[in-house]
Structure formats: structure tokens, C-alpha cells
Amino acid sequence: MTASLVAQVAIGGLLMGLVYALVAAGLSLIFGLMDVVNFAHGELLMLAMYAVFEIHAAFGLDPLLQLPLVAALLFGIGVAIYRLLIARALGVRFNTGMVQIFVTFGLSIFLVGAAQLAFGSDFRSIDNGVLSGRTVHLGQIVLPLPQVAAGLVCLLAFAALMAISRTEFGQALEATREDRDAVALIGIDRDRIFSLGWGIGAATVGIAGVMLANFYYISPTVGSNFALIAYVTVALGGFGSLAGALVAGLLIGLVEALTALFIDPSLKQVGVFAIYVAVLMFRPRGLFGRL
Amino acid sequence: MIGFGRKLLLGAALLGMAGGFAPRQAQAAPPDILIGAVYPLSGNAAPIGHDAQQALETEAAIINGHHDVPMLLGKGGGLPGLGGAHVKLIFADSQNNPQIAQSEAQRLITQDHVVAIIGSYTSATAVTISQICNRYRVPYISAENSAPSLSKQGLTWFFRPSPTDNDFTKAMFDFYAAIGKKTGRPVHSVAIIHENSVFGTDSARIQTAMAKAAGIKVLTDISYQASTPSLSVEAERLRAANADVVMPSSYTSDAILMVHAMHDAGYTPKAIMAQDAGFIDPAFIKAVGPLAEGVMSRSSFSIDAVKTRPAIPAVDALFKAHDNGKELNDLTAREVTALQVLADALNRAKSTKNTALRAALRTTDIPGAETIMPWVGIKFDKTGQNIEGNPVILQYQHGQWRTVFPFAVATAPAIWNVGK
Numbered sequence: 001m002t003a004s005l006v007a008q009v010a011i012g013g014l015l016m017g018l019v020y021a022l023v024a025a026g027l028s029l030i031f032g033l034m035d036v037v038n039f040a041h042g043e044l045l046m047l048a049m050y051a052v053f054e055i056h057a058a059f060g061l062d063p064l065l066q067l068p069l070v071a072a073l074l075f076g077i078g079v080a081i082y083r084l085l086i087a088r089a090l091g092v093r094f095n096t097g098m099v100q101i102f103v104t105f106g107l108s109i110f111l112v113g114a115a116q117l118a119f120g121s122d123f124r125s126i127d128n129g130v131l132s133g134r135t136v137h138l139g140q141i142v143l144p145l146p147q148v149a150a151g152l153v154c155l156l157a158f159a160a161l162m163a164i165s166r167t168e169f170g171q172a173l174e175a176t177r178e179d180r181d182a183v184a185l186i187g188i189d190r191d192r193i194f195s196l197g198w199g200i201g202a203a204t205v206g207i208a209g210v211m212l213a214n215f216y217y218i219s220p221t222v223g224s225n226f227a228l229i230a231y232v233t234v235a236l237g238g239f240g241s242l243a244g245a246l247v248a249g250l251l252i253g254l255v256e257a258l259t260a261l262f263i264d265p266s267l268k269q270v271g272v273f274a275i276y277v278a279v280l281m282f283r284p285r286g287l288f289g290r291l
Numbered sequence: 292m293i294g295f296g297r298k299l300l301l302g303a304a305l306l307g308m309a310g311g312f313a314p315r316q317a318q319a320a321p322p323d324i325l326i327g328a329v330y331p332l333s334g335n336a337a338p339i340g341h342d343a344q345q346a347l348e349t350e351a352a353i354i355n356g357h358h359d360v361p362m363l364l365g366k367g368g369g370l371p372g373l374g375g376a377h378v379k380l381i382f383a384d385s386q387n388n389p390q391i392a393q394s395e396a397q398r399l400i401t402q403d404h405v406v407a408i409i410g411s412y413t414s415a416t417a418v419t420i421s422q423i424c425n426r427y428r429v430p431y432i433s434a435e436n437s438a439p440s441l442s443k444q445g446l447t448w449f450f451r452p453s454p455t456d457n458d459f460t461k462a463m464f465d466f467y468a469a470i471g472k473k474t475g476r477p478v479h480s481v482a483i484i485h486e487n488s489v490f491g492t493d494s495a496r497i498q499t500a501m502a503k504a505a506g507i508k509v510l511t512d513i514s515y516q517a518s519t520p521s522l523s524v525e526a527e528r529l530r531a532a533n534a535d536v537v538m539p540s541s542y543t544s545d546a547i548l549m550v551h552a553m554h555d556a557g558y559t560p561k562a563i564m565a566q567d568a569g570f571i572d573p574a575f576i577k578a579v580g581p582l583a584e585g586v587m588s589r590s591s592f593s594i595d596a597v598k599t600r601p602a603i604p605a606v607d608a609l610f611k612a613h614d615n616g617k618e619l620n621d622l623t624a625r626e627v628t629a630l631q632v633l634a635d636a637l638n639r640a641k642s643t644k645n646t647a648l649r650a651a652l653r654t655t656d657i658p659g660a661e662t663i664m665p666w667v668g669i670k671f672d673k674t675g676q677n678i679e680g681n682p683v684i685l686q687y688q689h690g691q692w693r694t695v696f697p698f699a700v701a702t703a704p705a706i707w708n709v710g711k
Binding site: 002005008009012013016112113116120121122123124125127133135137142143144146147215216217219220221224225226229256257260261264265266268269 | 333334335337338340341487513514515516518519520521523524525527528531543544547548551554555556557574575577578579580
């Protein structure tokens with residue numbers, strides 16, 4: 001095993017980790033804001049990927065150029081999900097926790113079924129984008145350009161999210177997160193903050209979806225491949241923490257890749273979940289979580 | 292939503308009334324014969340399940356209709372042995388999950404009273420379906436499950452017209468020996484990569500044993516979890532091994548990822564010899580495009596064997612009409628054949644009673660020319676395994692699958708880059 005192979009695998013793992021992190025960021029944001037676990041998060045990723053595919057097929061617009069478009073689309077979908085479903089689920093008087101779980105879980109099943117009906121169950125992929133199939137050579141290390149670009153865009157998205165959290169809106173988000181009843185007293189429209197939170201959360205996963213569509217296959221069930229990892233990432237990084245999602249995503253990508261290289265590829269999830277269990281045992285609030 | 296629901300109800304009621312007023316046939320036709328089919332109609336393997344559904348419906352249309360296809364029961368008009376009764380398929384969705392496959396099979400048997408079940412694409416689901424069929428004493432026709440261990444469960448209601456991964460893998464190594472002799476560039480090493488359920492594990496075990504027997508080195512044997520988010524490390528390990536032939540046993544989504552990952556790693560294997568499954572799925576070819584060029588796969592079907600199997604064009608055309616212009620492939624052809632075998636047994640049994648049907652299945656003897664498969668024929672041994680099914684090796688050349696081995700039935704010479 002050469003040093004360049006290890007480096008190559010490690011960098012590949014970190015790049016994948018950035019995508020995991022961005023997928024998890026949206027989930028973490030929504031959970032941190034209103035204690036709702038969105039079980040349809042992976043399906044939002046799937047919707048974004050299909051949006052990219054369909055727009056690409058219809059207008060030939062390169063996936064990269066679709067970034068703002070699909071992010072805006074997903075923002076709208078996020079807001080709609082909040083207004084039509086979540087706001088109602090929050091208003092239920094009894095068994096609120098269960099209702100929230102079932103609403104998003106049901107939404108996930110619905111979206112998978114709807115996608116299969118609308119797009120068919122075949123696997124799709126975009127193989128003639130600007131980035132498709134290109135590689136970057138760094139000495140002996142070969143990196144696929146779509147994944148390098150995905151990593152960079154994910155980092156930029158994180159920077160944007162961090163910047164948002166410093167604005168007045170970000171502070172309103174934070175205040176709502178800390179005490180959703182008290183903010184109403186100082187004139188913050190809680191409903192508006194929540195729906196914007198859902199919008200941003202969905203737009204984030206939309207960006208991840210656009211970048212993934214450059215190198216990953218698209219199918220109605222593609223979301224579930226990433227959703228499980230996203231939940232682990234959020235729990236590992238700490239609920240509601242952006243920095244936590246970033247660090248945890250990178251860590252998971254790296255551990256996954258190195259477990260596959262040094263131990264056995266079929267055990268790569270074991271490495272990830274071993275860390276998860278360890279965190280649950282010794283630091284249940286996650287690496288960056290606040291109580 | 293309520294309005295929509297009401298409309299649906301109203302529509303259904305109207306349809307029912309229309310049916311009620313339709314003129315009745317003068318003489319009561321014999322009742323349809325119900326046959327269950329368990330396939331993954333949703334989830335990751337849904338494209339395969341969907342194609343299987345269309346393939347089985349195509350064969351049912353051939354048996355029931357009047358398409359006059361030159362093969363056994365190709366004349367149409369139902370099953371003569373049962374007074375022209377039609378076969379009717381009832382599909383159940385396994386979601387590619389062994390537990391769900393089992394409960395769906397049970398439902399088909401106990402509630403729909405199907406006379407037999409056909410399934411199920413993945414070997415992992417076939418394990419549970421075949422066992423439940425055995426318990427209820429209903430024949431299970433395994434159309435395309437290839438794990439050899441399925442025949443070794445001691446089941447007496449299990450029948451498999453298709454060759455197993457044992458036969459398929461033997462064909463691969465026979466091919467290596469033959470092409471080595473022909474070109475003077477033999478295979479010295481292979482790299483095995485497989486998903487870690489029944490199919491992949493069985494396949495890899497046989498490949499390792501046969502490689503050893505053939506004196507070919509296995510440089511690496513990689514097992515991975517199916518539907519993984521990334522196969523790039525696996526691709527790196529394949530690149531590091533740099534074997535003469537990469538031998539994957541993978542389902543569609545992983546096959547797509549793997550080929551992309553190898554490409555991204557800047558690695559072009561000298562040869563890929565796939566254990567069918569994902570690599571032969573039209574969705575795979577569509578998704579990876581030119582990267583599929585040169586891929587070889589074992590197969591039990593060759594679409595270009597038209598000379599000796601005159602039924603192929605007609606069946607293919609009917610299937611295309613059913614399934615959006617998709618061409619018959621190794622999987623769908625075997626599904627067509629599975630229903631043909633079952634219908635033939637029903638026809639000869641002249642009864643839908645389970646014991647009579649099993650007795651008829653056991654005495655099945657269909658010559659290859661009466662099917663669309665390139666096999667010698669179909670004849671089951673004691674374990675329910677067809678002993679006359681012989682596989683072929685296909686290669687994807689210039690945008691289509693060509694038969695390259697055995698040389699006697701080959702329609703194109705193999706493109707062989709090993710040792711160059």
C-alpha cells in the first residue's frame with residue numbers, strides 16, 4: 001500500500017464528507033430550530049437531483065448553472081412543506097411528537113412513490129455536464145473533478161450559512177431556537193422564521209443534490225443512501241450546530257474511506273457507527289452540541 | 292382530496308356498471324389460472340422488477356392471445372390441456388426485502404390461491420419465497436435467481452430452468468482458457484468484487500474456487516454492502532491490484548457507481564467479466580453510456596441467436612411493445628421462459644392441483660429450439676435444477692450485446708485486451 005494511495009483515499013473520503021456535511025446541515029438547521037426531525041430529508045435531495053436531471057434534459061442547462069435555480073426551487077418546496085404540513089402538525093394538541101414523526105415519514109414515502117410514478121424507476125445519470133468524467137491530477141493522486149467541485153461548493157454553502165447566522169435574521173433564528181414563545185413577545189413572527197428555516201434547510205440539501213447529480217446516479221430511492229448518514233452526522237456533530245455538521249461530515253467521510261481501505265469495504269459503515277455509538281455513550285449531545 | 296376520491300369512486304362504479312352491461316359470452320370460458328409473481332416493484336431494484344412484470348405479461352399475452360410465435364405454446368388461445376384456459380398473473384411487490392417477499396408470497400398463496408409463484412430477481416428474496424412455497428406445497432419457479440445454494444435447501448417444490456452461478460462461472464473460466472489459447476494472451480490474475488448478500492457471496496466463493504483450480508491468481512476479493520453511497524475506495528483497491536480481469540457480482544446501482552468510480556480513479560481494467568445482474572440491466576447501459584464498451588458478462592440468453600431460435604424476433608417485438616421499446620435481455624428472456632415452462636407443465640398436467648402440477652414439472656422435457664434460450668433444453672434433476680441450460684458469454688461492443696463464447700455460437704469475435 002503506497003502513501004499516494006492512502007492520500008488519494010483520504011482526500012476522496014473528505015470530499016464525500018463535505019457532501020454528507022451539507023446534506024446534514026439542512027437537517028440540523030431544521031431540527032435545531034424547532035425540534036422536528038425531517039424524515040423526508042433524503043427525499044428532498046432526490047427531488048433536487050431529479051430537478052437537475054429534468055432541466056438538463058429539457059433545456060440542456062449545465063448542472064452547475066442550475067445551482068441558484070434548484071436552490072430556489074427547493075427553498076420554495078421547503079416553505080411549502082412547512083406551511084402545508086408541519087405548521088398543522090405543530091398545532092396538534094396531543095401526541096405532538098408522534099404526529100411530527102409520522103407527517104415527515106409519510107411525506108418521505110409519498111415522495112418516493114410520486115417520483116417513481118412521475119419519473120419511472122430507472123436509474124438516470126448526467127454524463128455530458130461540463131464537469132462529467134474529468135479528473136484532476138496532483139502528482140500521483142487522481143481526483144474526479146465533479147467531486148472536487150462538489151466539495152468546494154459545499155464549503156461555500158457552509159460559509160454562506162455561517163454568514164446568514166450572523167445577520168439579524170440569523171439572530172432571530174437563534175432566538176426562536178432558544179425560546180420559541182418568548183420571541184413572540186418581542187415582535188418576531190415565529191411562523192415566518194420557521195418557514196424560512198425550512199426553506200433554507202431545503203435549499204441547502206438542494207445545493208448538495210445539484211452537485212451530487214454531477215457524478216451520482218439518480219433514482220427514486222437515492223435519498224435513503226444519504227439520509228441515514230445525515231442522521232448520524234447530525235447526532236455526531238450536535239443537534240443544531242452548523243460547525244458540528246461540517247466537522248462530523250468530514251469525520252464520517254474520512255472514517256468510512258479509511259475503514260474501507262485498511263479493514264474491509266463491507267465494514268465501512270461499522271467504522272462510522274462505532275464512532276456514533278461512542279459519541280452517544282460518552283458525549284450524548286454530540287461534538288459541538290449545546291444542551 | 293375528498294373531491295378527487297369521490298370522483299375516483301364514481302369512476303370505478305361506472306366502470307363496474309359498464310362491465311355488468313357488457314354482452315356475456317354464450318358459453319362460460321374455463322376460469323383463469325392464477326399465477327403469482329413476486330418482484331421488487333419499488334425500491335432500488337424497481338427497474339428490474341418493472342421489466343420482469345412486462346416480460347411475464349408478454350409471455351402471458353403469447354399464451355392467451357393469437358400471436359403465432361414459433362415456439363412451445365406460441366400458437367396462443369390459452370392452454371389446450373385445460374380447455375383453453377387463460378393464464379392470469381398476480382403481481383406482488385417484494386420491495387427487494389426478504390421478509391416482505393415472504394409475507395407477499397404467503398398472501399398470494401393463502402388469499403389469491405395462486406397455483407404457483409414465479410420470482411424474484413434477487414437470490415436473497417428467493418430464499419424466503421421458496422421456503423414459504425415449500426411449506427404450502429406450491430411450486431416456486433425461479434426465473435433468474437442464480438445462487439447455487441438455492442437448489443441445496445432440500446426443497447421439493449423448487450424448480451429453476453436457468454443455469455446457476457456455478458454453471459455461469461464455469462463458462463467464464465472456460466472462456467478464459469479458450470481465449471488464452473486462441474490469442475496466446477491468457478489470464479494470469481483476477482480481482483473479485485461482490486456485494487455481500489447471498490448472490491454476491493455465493494458467486495465470489497465459486498469464482499475463487501474455480502480460479503484456484505484453473506491456476507489463476509485472485510489478487511483481491513472485495514466485499515461491499517449493496518447500495519453504498521460510494522465505491523471509490525473499492526475502485527482504488529481494484530486499481531492497486533491491477534488484475535487481468537475484474538470480476539464483479541453487483542446489482543444495478545452499485546454497477547453504475549463502480550464503473551464511474553473506476554473511471555474517476557483513472558483506471559481502465561483490461562477486462563471486466565460481470566456476473567450478469569446489474570451489468571446487464573438496460574438502466575446500467577443508459578446510465579454509464581460509453582463506459583460500458585467492452586464489458587463482458589455471462590448470460591443465459593443471446594438476442595442474436597435468431598438462426599437457431601426463430602421465436603426471438605417475435606417475442607422481442609412483443610416485449611418492446613409492452614416495455615417502451617426495451618430490448619429483451621438475459622433477465623427478461625429468462626422470465627418469459629419461466630412462465631413458458633410453468634404453462635407447459637399446467638398444460639400437460641391438465642389440472643391445477645398442486646401434486647399433479649409438480650409431477651408434470653418433474654417430467655418437463657422441452658427442447659431448446661422450442662424456447663428463446665440458446666440452451667440444449669429444459670429438464671429438471673431431483674433438486675429442481677435444469678440440467679440442460681448452458682450459458683454464453685456476451686460482450687458489449689459498439690453499443691450492443693454480442694455473443695462471443697462459446698465460439699461455435701459466437702456472433703462476433705471477443706475484443707480481448709488482456710496481455711497487450
